[in-house]
Amino acid sequence: MSDIRKELKYLSSHEWARVEEDGTVTIGITDHAQDALGDVVYVEAPEVGSRVVLGEEAGVVESVKAASDIYSLVSGEVVAVNEALQDAPETVNSSPYDDGWFFRVKPDDLAELEEALDASDYRELLESEE
């Protein structure tokens, strides 16, 4: 079973969200996702200042194998993007929950996260997919 972090929220499309101390929300892809994708070669992140919307495509992650859309767990304004992934996309594979974060959002409404899966729901989802 791949690594699942207890404190994060998840989408069934294998993105995670972490609420930071300042109320912003950091978004990335899960260990399961990076393993399924294989070696990541490009990350197309949203631009700082742009808007993302819950349930809509916010970016793209491309591996040697496939391209995959990234969805945000909250709507809001993008306040930061992980520039390090431009030169070192493989960080997504080696550190999907920490150094491999994609972008950070100032959320319109943190309550949107209540719709997302918690860690045990996500674990059940992965087990059912096996």
Place this chain on the structure above:
Amino acid sequence: MGNKTALYATHHAMGGKLVDFGGWDMPLHYGSQIEEHHKVRQSAGMFDVSHMTVVDVTGIDAKAYLQYLLANDVAKLDSLCGKALYSGMLNHEGGVIDDLIVYNLGDWYRVVVNCSTREKDLAWMNQIATKFAVAITERPELAMIAVQGPEAIRIASSLLSAEQAGVVASLKIFQGLPAGDFFIGRTGYTGEDGLEIMLPNDAAPSFWQALADAGVAPCGLGARDTLRLEAGMNLYGHEMDEGISPLAANMGWTIAWQPSERDFIGRAVLEAQKAAGNSPKLVGLVLRERGVLRAEQVITVEGSDEKGVITSGTFSPSLGYSIALARVPRSIGSHCQVDMRGKQITVEVVAPNFVRNGNAVI
């Protein structure tokens, strides 16, 4: 659960991520396909290719049979025992049933065909053989390990007996010979120097382990695909299939038109295509910006209503950007447009060859 090679347990033990490939459980990678790719170009990597099909052709009509069966001419191999050539095996419509390598061993030939085409190839070869005094014998008791890269021959030789190492030292490129229980060819699917070693199934796990202990990196299908695509090598089912002419698959150079008296299956159709001169052709594509070209993406060519299509695309680890092979109208110029996820992206057209012996050729 598919077929398993003699190295299945070894792949598991070494952390191979096993996937289905043509009905076989094969390692996609052992951690990072990109790292494995670099190991091959920079030192040495190895591939389990035991799933491929080895067929021996014996009998007094062996040469005549192969001269009829194959579009390339095995008579080219008469000059040197063990000499090999790459050929298409065509159907009567001039389409490609498979691509293969054939070795001349004097009074017998060894043919290596693809894994996914095994049943239809054997059925076809046996059907054509009824008109000739030949025996077609598959060799499923042989495993096969490809060791590739600038250090490959040196390291593999150090693990062989003196007699076997002597055989290896004598091998010219594209020559293969028996060496003890093994059969060793100086061939490969990566664009690097190296060996393809056929050995009894029982001997494979310990030999693979010895190679790993000596520093050869286990490599999976992911790296195999990026390496062969960089080297401009076709993959059956992508660049060609039974509906595609070799002339449209960068295989024109593998057709031996001379001597003109040699009839081979598909010759008449090919001659008509050659005379008409308007087959599509296989080219290379290069995208030097972000993004990955992928098979089945549609190509628009200026001045032509006909679309092209990408037959294989990938990210090239050695070059650092995306490359592809594509079948396109013959009139294509220096650039074309590829539909990438709904956007038309301009890409550069090149000859279908990108990296050889570790160096970019584009």
